[in-house]
Amino acid sequence: MATARSRKLVRTASVTALGIAALLVHSAPLGISADARALPDLLYLLLAAWILRRPDTAPLWLVALLGIGADVLLGGPMGLGAATLLLGTEFLRMQARTQADRPFALEWLMVALVYAAMLFGRYIALKLSFAPVSAMSVYLWHLVQTALVYPLMVLALRFGMRLRTPGAVGGPDRLGRVP
Amino acid sequence: MSSKTEAIPGFWLVLRRLLLAGLCLLLLGTFLIWRIDSPRVERFRMAMVDRAVPLLDWTLSPLSFAAGIVSDFQSYARVYEQNQELRRELQRMRDWQEVAIQLEQKNARLRALNNVRLSPRLSYVTGEVLTDSGSPFHQSALINIGLQDEISDGMAAMDDLGLVGRISGIGQRSARIVFITDINSRVPVLVQPSGQRGIVSGDNSGLPVLEFLEEASAVQAGDRVITSGDGGVFPSDLLVGQVLRAADGRLLVRPAADFRRLEYLRVLRTVEQPRIEGPGNLILPPSEEQSRAGPLGGGR
Numbered sequence: 001m002a003t004a005r006s007r008k009l010v011r012t013a014s015v016t017a018l019g020i021a022a023l024l025v026h027s028a029p030l031g032i033s034a035d036a037r038a039l040p041d042l043l044y045l046l047l048a049a050w051i052l053r054r055p056d057t058a059p060l061w062l063v064a065l066l067g068i069g070a071d072v073l074l075g076g077p078m079g080l081g082a083a084t085l086l087l088g089t090e091f092l093r094m095q096a097r098t099q100a101d102r103p104f105a106l107e108w109l110m111v112a113l114v115y116a117a118m119l120f121g122r123y124i125a126l127k128l129s130f131a132p133v134s135a136m137s138v139y140l141w142h143l144v145q146t147a148l149v150y151p152l153m154v155l156a157l158r159f160g161m162r163l164r165t166p167g168a169v170g171g172p173d174r175l176g177r178v179p
Numbered sequence: 180m181s182s183k184t185e186a187i188p189g190f191w192l193v194l195r196r197l198l199l200a201g202l203c204l205l206l207l208g209t210f211l212i213w214r215i216d217s218p219r220v221e222r223f224r225m226a227m228v229d230r231a232v233p234l235l236d237w238t239l240s241p242l243s244f245a246a247g248i249v250s251d252f253q254s255y256a257r258v259y260e261q262n263q264e265l266r267r268e269l270q271r272m273r274d275w276q277e278v279a280i281q282l283e284q285k286n287a288r289l290r291a292l293n294n295v296r297l298s299p300r301l302s303y304v305t306g307e308v309l310t311d312s313g314s315p316f317h318q319s320a321l322i323n324i325g326l327q328d329e330i331s332d333g334m335a336a337m338d339d340l341g342l343v344g345r346i347s348g349i350g351q352r353s354a355r356i357v358f359i360t361d362i363n364s365r366v367p368v369l370v371q372p373s374g375q376r377g378i379v380s381g382d383n384s385g386l387p388v389l390e391f392l393e394e395a396s397a398v399q400a401g402d403r404v405i406t407s408g409d410g411g412v413f414p415s416d417l418l419v420g421q422v423l424r425a426a427d428g429r430l431l432v433r434p435a436a437d438f439r440r441l442e443y444l445r446v447l448r449t450v451e452q453p454r455i456e457g458p459g460n461l462i463l464p465p466s467e468e469q470s471r472a473g474p475l476g477g478g479r
Contacts, residue, residue, distance in 0.1 A: 027235070027310035028242040029320065029441070038315040060195065064202050072227050073310065075355060076317040078220050079209030086206065090199060125207075129214045132362045134383045138315050 011057035014161060015050050019066040022046055027073050040146035041115070043070055045153040047089050048111045053157075053165050055096040063089050080125055084118040099165045104151075112147035119143055218332075221348035221355075228321060229350035235309050236323070301414060303337075303445040304328050309353065311441075318361040318383060319344070322444055325352045329448065333412050336444045341418045341435025342366070342406060343444055356444060359419065359434060360387055367409040368419055368432075373397040376407055379419060379432050389422060389430040400424045404432050414449050 022042040043066060050058045067082030074081075091114055099107070119139050126133045157163040213220040254261065306324035324330060326349055336343045336356045344364065348355040359366055364381040370392070377392040392398060402422040408415025420434040 024235075024238050025242065026313035027321075028239050028246070028313070029308045029311045039313055060199060060202070064206075068206075072224050073231065074314055074317075075312045075319040075357075076314065077210055078213040078224060079206040083203050083206035083210065086199070086202060125210065129211070131214060134316050134362055138383060142315050 008057055011054060012059070012062065015046070015058045016062060016066075018046055018161075019043060019062070020069070023066070023070055023073055026070070038142065038145075040149040041142070042149075042153075043067075044085060044088070044115060044118070045111075045146065045150055046157075047085070048092055048114070049150070049154045049157050050163065051089050051092050052096050052099050052107065052111075053163050055093045058089075060086075060090075077122070077126065077131070080122055084121045087121070088114045088118040104154075108147070108150055111150055112143070115146055116143055225325075225348045225350035225353065225355065228353055228355075229325070232309065232321075232323065232350075232353050235321075239309060301447050301449060303447045304330060305443050305445050306354070307443055308441055316383065317363075318358040318381065319347075320356050320358070320441065320444075321353050322356060322446075323353060324446065325350050325354050327351050328446075330354065330446045334449060335406075335413045335417060335447045337417060337447065338436045338441060338444060340437070341420060342413070343434075343436045343438075343441065345412065346446065354446070358438070359436075360385060360438070366413060366419065367407045368404050369407040369415075370398050370422060371403045371405060373399075373402065376409065379404065385438070386423060386425075386431040386433055389432050392430070395430060398422055398430060414447060417447075 025042060026039055047058060047063055047066070051063075064082060064086055067085040068079075070085075071078050071081045092111070095102075095110065102110075119142070123133060123136075123139060209220070304324055306322035306328075309321040309323050311320045312318060322336075330346065330349065332346055332349050334346050336345060342359060344356045344358040344361070346354045347357040357364055358381065359379060360381045360383065362381055362383045364379075364387070366379040368377055368379050368389070369375070370377060370389070373394075375392050375394060375397055377398075378390050379387050380390055381387045389398070389404065400422055404419040404422060406413040406415055406417040406419060418435045420432045420436075423431040423433050425431050
């Protein structure tokens with residue numbers, strides 16, 4: 001019991017550290033020019049991959065804190081990014097239950113569609129509040145870029161952090177039962 | 180499975196839903212407040228960023244160092260080309276140096292004739308770029324100078340050549356610079372040599388748009404764009420860039436500032452100039468002048 005709890009704590013700590021690292025990578029002054037290729041949304045990719053596999057170790061408050069951190073640090077509309085991130089990851093959290101039965105292609109499609117919905121939500125919110133909005137093409141390009149990087153993120157987490165779907169390959173399942 | 184054990188998860192589930200709804204409302208409320216009263220929210224944001232600055236300082240320097248090595252290596256690969264380019268540039272610069280020296284001497288002579296004393300209208304303080312926005316939707320950067328360096332909101336930031344942006348949000352030790360390429364940026368400008376006034380508005384691309392010209396046909400590609408000082412946010416005569424004409428006929432501006440190599444930024448401390456709004460205070464009406472002179476005259 002104690003080891004399970006401590007393992008869970010370690011996982012939560014590591015997703016926190018990775019989230020902060022994603023924010024720092026985003027904010028590092030690497031591509032300042034507007035023409036430079038912007039990074040895909042690493043924070044969303046990390047949280048999406050993590051929550052689909054280990055929803056219990058990336059709790060709601062952590063997602064909210066990281067989202068607010070991103071909004072504060074990276075500039076842009078305050079609160080909007082965090083709110084859409086929270087809703088998007090909550091939807092994925094509901095899907096985590098059936099993660100073990102889902103082929104990867106379907107998971108990939110789902111993560112991309114959720115991100116599209118998040119971006120669309122941001123776009124609509126900015127439009128409704130009469131804020132100046134980037135062209136649709138910028139949003140589409142960002143979506144494509146982020147979706148393309150998702151398999152890499154999953155692979156990196158799988159081999160770097162041993163993040164797997166519980167119950168997928170003979171391990172303990174969602175309720176901790178060993179088959 | 181008794182009803183007791185199921186009641187607890189159900190209760191937590193409801194609580195969790197409430198928490199989620201509350202958080203979302205809170206965040207969307209923040210967004211609304213940001214839209215309505217953004218200076219206050221920006222102040223709050225900068226207060227939070229101020230706390231994080233020491234952390235940013237020592238975590239980001241290795242990252243930028245590594246990126247620097249990569250780009251240095253890339254430039255190392257084409258060192259011969261660069262060498263040739265630099266030689267040509269040096270040749271050209273020698274001409275300019277000669278011209279500059281002559282002008283400087285002439286200027287010194289004229290100034291000596293005139294015994295003029297120039298008031299230092301602009302001084303500046305240089306800061307290092309800490310972070311950039313890292314997102315395609317907004318173009319901004321954090322720099323490591325703030326209120327303690329006697330800079331304030333709205334001041335212009337330049338690299339060594341051209342206008343980069345202005346301060347929007349400032350803390351004790353850090354400030355956020357919104358670039359002229361950001362979608363929220365509008366800069367009143369003057370196009371030389373035709374003297375047309377217009378607005379350079381950013382659109383999150385590398386080339387902001389030149390709009391609201393009185394007579395767009397008078398402006399040609401290659402014209403210099405400088406700030407006009409209208410509206411009082413930017414000081415006048417700062418170089419913004421050069422006019423380009425896009426394939427669809429729109430006028431764009433290629434910024435003179437090199438956004439690819441933005442490491443240090445100069446923030447211009449502008450001294451508030453007395454503004455002359457109307458003739459009222461220059462020549463007083465006679466009745467007032469007499470009434471002011473009255474007590475003085477009585478004293479004599």
